[in-house]
Amino acid sequence: MVKSFLLFLFSFVLLTACESEERQNRNPNLLEINVNIQVSLNLPQFNQLNFPGNAMYVSNQGNLGVIVVNTGSGFLAWDAADPNILPQDCSRLEINGLEAESNCSSQNVYSLVTGQPLSGENLKYPLYAYRINQGGDVLNIFN
Numbered sequence: 001m002v003k004s005f006l007l008f009l010f011s012f013v014l015l016t017a018c019e020s021e022e023r024q025n026r027n028p029n030l031l032e033i034n035v036n037i038q039v040s041l042n043l044p045q046f047n048q049l050n051f052p053g054n055a056m057y058v059s060n061q062g063n064l065g066v067i068v069v070n071t072g073s074g075f076l077a078w079d080a081a082d083p084n085i086l087p088q089d090c091s092r093l094e095i096n097g098l099e100a101e102s103n104c105s106s107q108n109v110y111s112l113v114t115g116q117p118l119s120g121e122n123l124k125y126p127l128y129a130y131r132i133n134q135g136g137d138v139l140n141i142f143n
Contacts, residue, residue, distance in 0.1 A: 027125045029086050030063050030079060032143075035130055037061055039068060039139040049075070049139075055095045055112050064092040066130060066141060067100060069112045075132050077141045078115060082108055083125035093127075100127070 037058065039046050048054045052072030057080060059065045064087055065080035082091040082102040093100035093110065099118060101109045108120030110127050117123035133140045 027083050027128060029083055029125070030081055030128055031087075033062055034143065035062050035066065036140075036142045037066065039141065041137040041139065053098060055098065055100075057095060061141075062128075062130070063087050067093065067095060067112060068132075068139065068141065069098070071098075071113055075134060075139055076112070076115075077130040077132050077139075078110075078112065079128035079130070081128070082110075083128055084108055084117070084120070084123050 039049070039058065041050055046056060049056055049068060049070050052070050055067055055069040057065055057067055062079040063081035067078045067080050069076045069078070078100070080093045080100075081087045082093055082104065085091040085102060085104055085106065085108070088104070090104040091102050093102055095112070098112045099109055100112055101107060106120050108123055109118040110116065111118055115127035115129055117126065130141050130143050
């Protein structure tokens, strides 16, 4: 009986953990665009990523660009499109320290450390995250 319960509990945790990643990727406001970029931390245009607490915008990738963040304990990459608004000029997120804000009338604000909404109305979706592998001074960002 105990074995059955533990097996059920393990299966339940495993299934719900997988579901949350799928749910994040099912955002109807964003397109599933293939992203595969390399950022060399040795290049001058990416120099500020060598310092914790800095974030940079990379254009022409994802829905409205990609935001790369040095958290101090690693790097994160987010789609620069506000996940709660259909992509348009005002929904490209602007970096303000470790926060990102859309310029639309709703002015949604998100954490660049957690990806979670900080302020705004009806914010159902967090920032769309991309994967990062670091090899030396090169960040490979992909989905």
